[in-house]
Amino acid sequence: MQSVRQLTTASGPRSESISSTNSSQQQFGSTRDFMEQPLSPIDGGYQTTPELDNGVVGGYGAKGQLAPLLSWEKVTYSVRVKNKEQSSMRTLLHGVSGEVYPGEVIGLLGPSGAGKTTLLNILAGRIEGGVLNGRVQFRGKKRVPGVFKRRVAYVEQEDVMFPMLTVEETIMFAAKLRLTDKKYSQLQKVERVANVMQQLRLSHIKGSKIGDALNRGVSGGERKRVSIGVGLVTDPDMIVLDEPTSGLDSNSAEMVVELVRDITRSRGIASVMTVHQPNANMLNCFDRILLLSQGHLVYFGSANEAIEYFEAKGFPCPLRQNPADFFIDLMSLNNRSPHDLELSRRRIEFLSQSFSESKQPAAKLSLSYGGLYEQPFNPNASTVANTGGIHAAASGSGGWGTIADETPPQRANWLFEVKTLAQRDVITTVRHFTFLSAVGLNSVSVLLLLGLLFYKLGSEIESIQNRIGLFFALTLNSTYGVMSHYLYVYYKAKDIMLSERGSGSYRMSTFYIAKVLVYLPIAVFSSWVYFLGIYFMAGLQTGAVKVFTSLSLFTVLIVVTLGVTLLVGSFVDTYDLASVISALAITTWVIFGGHLANAGDLLPAIKWMQYISPAFYVYEGMVRTEFTGLSLHCRANNGLCMAKGDDVIKLYKLDQFTVGQCALIGIGMAIAYNLLAYMSLRWKAKPRYLWI
């Protein structure tokens, strides 16, 4: 039996055996000394405890016995790849096994393309497509997706957050959305957020905005810590991080890894992270490393043992080389020449073969975490127990392995979710200066442009053309305006929603309703500003009923357009494609809207297009409202004379539906498009993760 403590001690049986080996091992000894810094102030907690049985995976029997939080056995993952003519299956992971214990930090290391992210995603329950085989168990049982995804915090490589929210607001909204009101009072949530910020050393910048490329915000390292805070605030059992150090300078990168290690230990949770090229200090933060090469497991155990292990296989770590670089070099294919490539291929094959044949260090891990950690994070132990928290399980029975309640954690109340999401949308929208100024500028410029162009139309015969032109311009402008403004902000919000949905933060229905509740008033009020302004500047019929009817029809058009915008935004994956499709949709509406071609003269084969164009109904309704009862002055020598507005309606064949029918059909379309948008959002954004 060999304990970790013994391995990291300069003296003792292992050291003696090392000192008695050859000179290259002496060099290795120097490198090892470099790595033998204490793991943490609480490192002394490691004890030489009875070794767990090799068959420990999934074993929760004995009191006080350490059991893995998550274990994975013979995980194999393949995807279909298409070459020029044929498609074939490519195996990205070849029977990888391992486990992670509470309080443990595991680093997934390997060269680029080794399969680290693939394995991480499988462990986090975030892998889509392909064929997945093997077994993954959470606390000794098959994972229940609804439970598991809320017990695991996944920190993506890209930090997807609202740039306009502050650090505190970002973590607070995560707490509000993911901690139910039934179990956590507002005060508890506030305390929890403060606690997380303190642990992640964010308290001093809690009022700073997250920021993005255009708006200066917190630094890269701080942003990463906020992402971790968003995950931690729900008190997960495990935190999974994909390249948390990428793009950070070495100080910030070290700080992130060290904080994850400290939090992992102080909370007794488990952490698994991929790190591209950790330096020696970061390597020291990992209790164990899992080395992958070409999808094969090459090593899984402590970093110190890895150096000895590879040396025993004939690959000593050169003096003063960063061990992590050495491991990655060992596992990389060397493409310099066909000969080198073949050699490196054979080396990797040999290493993976020998590891699978050896008694894997992973299987003889013998850590005891009893009394190792500081107090559990949540002072309310029973609360944690209810959420399946491992802390309470530990404090309750004296053993980490107690299986907690596996019922899915309760969701927040539906209305509370809508309110919270709408609140967040209001804050982000109000602070989105570019968006608001674009909306405002559009209203003012359309008002001035159309108001002056169609100023005081009068009742001469020429005013017919001007009135028709005005309604056309209004329809065109409002639809383009709504589409262009809201499509972009919707995509930005959707990106964040997709990331938050992976951890089951909130319902899709509440996300959609909140969006409509915030976008619609802005779209409607900003359109009313120019519609009413132009209406009176142009001198259209001023009776209260006329104004109200026209305004209502125009509002219906805004609602339909927003519905179509959200439909395109929900259905189409990329913004670029969506903007092309939405422009096409508006062009089609306009062409068949009854302005350009006489509504009655269309070919029967394409006339149906008119009936699916919301612009047609709104336009017909507005024209009918304006021209009904309108008296026009005919000049003496004018050949064409229509003294009554009703004749104009007939001439343009805009008498197919009554105003009421136009309004009702428009409302029906608004409801239909919004329902379709919601349904396609559900369908497209539904996670299709593979579970084993």
Ligand SMILES: Nc1ncnc2c1ncn2[C@@H]1O[C@H](COP(=O)(O)OP(=O)(O)OP(=O)(O)O)[C@@H](O)[C@H]1O
């Ligand atoms: N869905 C997929 N279809 C085809 N190939 C894939 C797919 N996903 C991953 N791969 C390939 O599988 C290999 C492993 O990818 P993965 O992203 O897991 O590697 P990695 O070790 O995380 O690399 P890096 O450090 O560069 O991010 C790569 O060669 C990648 O191109």
